[in-house]
Amino acid sequence: MNSIQTIKLSDGLTIPVIGFGTYLLRGKAGAESIKKAIDLGYRLFDSAFNYENEGTVGEAIRRSSVAREQLIITSKLPGRHHRFKEALVTIEESLFRAGLTYYDIYLIHWPNPLENLYVEAWQAFIEAKKMGLVRSIGVCNFLPEHMARLEQETGVLPSINQIEMHPYFNQADQLKWHHEHGVVTEAWSPLGRGNDLLHNEVIGNIAMIYSKSISQVVLRWHIQHGVIPIPKASSPEHQMENKNIFDFVLSDKEMDVIDSLTRKDGRTYDQNPAVYQEF
Ligand SMILES: NC(=O)c1ccc[n+]([C@@H]2O[C@H](COP(=O)([O-])OP(=O)(O)OC[C@H]3O[C@@H](n4cnc5c(N)ncnc54)[C@H](OP(=O)(O)O)[C@@H]3O)[C@@H](O)[C@H]2O)c1
Helix, strand or coil, rough: CCCEEEECCCCCCEEECCCCCCCCCHHHHHHHHHHHHCCCCCCCCCHHHCCHHHHHHHHHHHHHCCCHCCCCEEEEHHHHCCCHHHHHHHHHHHHHHCCCCCCCEEECCCCCCCCHHHHHHHHHHHHHCCCCCEEEEEEECCCHHHHHHHHHHHHCCCCCEEEEECCCCCCHHHHHHHHHCCCEEEECCCCCCHHHHHHHHHHHHHHHHHCCCCCHHHHHHHCCCCCCCCCCCHHHHHHHHHHHHCCCCCHHHHHHHCCCCCCCCCCCCCCCCCCCCCC
């Protein structure tokens, strides 16, 4: 059994437990790469207004033979457009860029807490959902305190929080909060953006037991934590490899061993959402 399983979000939308990242996939080559991923069976796609590739994602969808309704397409609101009216117009612009009539998932890209406008952006998201522009609304890089404030001020919690997570930064406390509040976690840079994680000896030894690659073991570790990894891979070989992770199970001990690799300073780019801001 190697087909992709699914999970239901708090608002009822069902999505695959592994997705596909598209950062840096742009233009003709990007569209071909994303189309290949659709052909290989990926159904959940991540993009962002700031990646300047919503058009590329839309083009890949049109080139593929898979119906739009079978795909779960995501984009994100940049930090410079958190004001209510601007957020709504940006979602519309996002749709125009992709040539789509709705997004399945739309996320606030960063909370930018020093600007203190993320609640306004969230109110626009609630409105956009009512208008049918998006099916499910969520956030990225939100700390528990940011999400608690959304719930307090609007009564609506995000369906998803997309955060940096990989064995060098396992986000145990944040995952616990998500779990307790019914927020599904997506993991960005699940492979550490191809850094030395993919040469880690400890994970390599576990990979050998299952005749799998280090990438496969890392992505399997995400899945067994109940987290949706969204690896980006331009080559079909990597795309195929990354989704062939449903025919083996890591033991509790192996999960613990991989968890023990986490470090306080394990973030890939030192982007702590309490202080880091992106526009
Ligand atoms: N919300 C946010 O703030 C945020 C921030 C960062 C990223 N993201 C999203 O998360 C997605 C994934 O993160 P990411 O792109 O930063 O990094 P990543 O998915 O952890 O790593 C991508 C890198 O790993 C390589 N790779 C993929 N599969 C491989 C395999 N099986 N073996 C060896 N190398 C492999 C890729 O190479 P090739 O391309 O050459 O195959 C690429 O260089 C992004 O694309 C984006 O959609 C969101």
